[in-house]
Amino acid sequence: MSFKKITEQDSNYDHLEKMNTKELLTNINNEDKKVSDAVQEVIPQIENLVDKILLKLKGGGRLFYMGAGTSGRLGILDASECPPTFGVSPDIVVGIIAGGDKAIRDAVEFAEDSINQGWEDLKGYQISEKDVVIGIAASGTTPYVIGALKSCNDNNILTASISCNPNSPLSNTAKYPIDVIVGPEFVTGSSRMKAGTAQKLILNMISTATMIKLGHVKGNKMVDMQLSNDKLVARGLKMIMSELNIQETEAKKLLLEHGSVRKAIESYAHQ
Numbered sequence: 001m002s003f004k005k006i007t008e009q010d011s012n013y014d015h016l017e018k019m020n021t022k023e024l025l026t027n028i029n030n031e032d033k034k035v036s037d038a039v040q041e042v043i044p045q046i047e048n049l050v051d052k053i054l055l056k057l058k059g060g061g062r063l064f065y066m067g068a069g070t071s072g073r074l075g076i077l078d079a080s081e082c083p084p085t086f087g088v089s090p091d092i093v094v095g096i097i098a099g100g101d102k103a104i105r106d107a108v109e110f111a112e113d114s115i116n117q118g119w120e121d122l123k124g125y126q127i128s129e130k131d132v133v134i135g136i137a138a139s140g141t142t143p144y145v146i147g148a149l150k151s152c153n154d155n156n157i158l159t160a161s162i163s164c165n166p167n168s169p170l171s172n173t174a175k176y177p178i179d180v181i182v183g184p185e186f187v188t189g190s191s192r193m194k195a196g197t198a199q200k201l202i203l204n205m206i207s208t209a210t211m212i213k214l215g216h217v218k219g220n221k222m223v224d225m226q227l228s229n230d231k232l233v234a235r236g237l238k239m240i241m242s243e244l245n246i247q248e249t250e251a252k253k254l255l256l257e258h259g260s261v262r263k264a265i266e267s268y269a270h271q
Contacts, residue, residue: 003167007138007191009184016187028193031186035197038182039205045178046202049160050209052176053132056158057092057214061130063207064122065095068112068144070192071136071162071199072097073104078203084232086216087224087260093207096121098144111144118148127157134160134206136199138191140168140179149173162202164195178202219243223262227255236261244268 013019013027053063065075076095083090098117099108111117122133133152135145140163149159150173161174164182171177180202182194211217216224221239225232239261240251246268254264 003140003165003169005139005141005165006181006183007164007185007195008189011184011186011188013186028186031183031194032197035182035194035201038180039198039201042178042180042202045176046205049134049176049178050206050213052158052160053206053210054213056130056132057210059130061128061132062091062125063093063210064125064127064131064133065093065136065203066118066122066133066145066148067096067136068098068103068142069107070196071138071142071145074196074199074203075134075136076104078200078207082207082211084226084228085222086211086214087226087262088211088214088216094125098142112142113144115143115147118144119151122148122152127152127155129156132158132160134162135170135174136162136203137168137170138164138195138199140165140170142170146170146173162199164191164198218262218265221261223265224260227260236264240264240268 016024019027057063065079067075076097079093079095082088082093097103099111102108103111133149135149137145146169149161152159153173153175159174160176160178161170162178162180163170164180166179166181171179180198182198185191185193185195187193223239227233227236236255237248237251240254241248243265254268258264258267
């Protein structure tokens with residue numbers, strides 16, 4: 001099977017500059033509707049990967065996301081939301097982007113072209129066989145990510161990938177590849193659009209399913225979330241009141257005393 005960059009193929013639409021605003025938005029939305037179906041097609045691969053990640057994290061390992069540009073930023077976004085949402089240490093899910101923190105906001109020229117730098121960046125985290133590394137690249141050709149995964153394979157570290165082209169160099173490097181085929185972009189080659197949306201959906205699925213299976217959700221509530229602002233404190237109070245069938249005054253007292261929804265509920269249950 002030959003490798004074709006579907007992400008670089010011509011858009012299904014032309015003369016975009018001649019479309020009115022409604023036409024532009026409607027056509028973008030029509031393309032976006034295809035993303036969910038494409039993700040549904042790869043649920044078996046995502047399921048297999050989540051089960052592997054779960055075993056590694058239960059054994060004291062960590063989950064690393066690696067990417068460049070949009071893909072790197074999406075990994076960092078998902079990783080950064082795990083501590084406030086699920087109350088886990090920021091060391092458990094880590095996002096790494098080619099070019100370092102500066103690249104989160106500004107493009108760092110040629111950062112993604114180094115075949116060796118990705119592995120060097122991982123070594124800064126004392127990467128080991130306990131860990132999992134997911135390479136993210138819409139094209140599936142980013143040297144920074146491919147090089148990192150090759151070195152991980154050489155060191156018996158579990159590797160996975162998320163790409164939007166079938167049979168890509170990245171997919172052929174990862175032990176657990178996920179190829180989500182969303183088709184050409186509305187603006188030719190602009191993989192921050194459908195490809196980026198698909199990657200974000202899959203990252204959400206991976207981290208959320210993993211954290212639920214690690215026990216950080218009770219019922220359907222984020223009982224381990226960090227109470228870092230008034231909105232989240234209010235949400236925590238509602239959870240406690242609903243779970244324990246108590247009034248707000250008592251719920252607030254429990255929350256202040258224990259500092260987390262889970263601990264508040266558990267302490268009440270043991271009274």
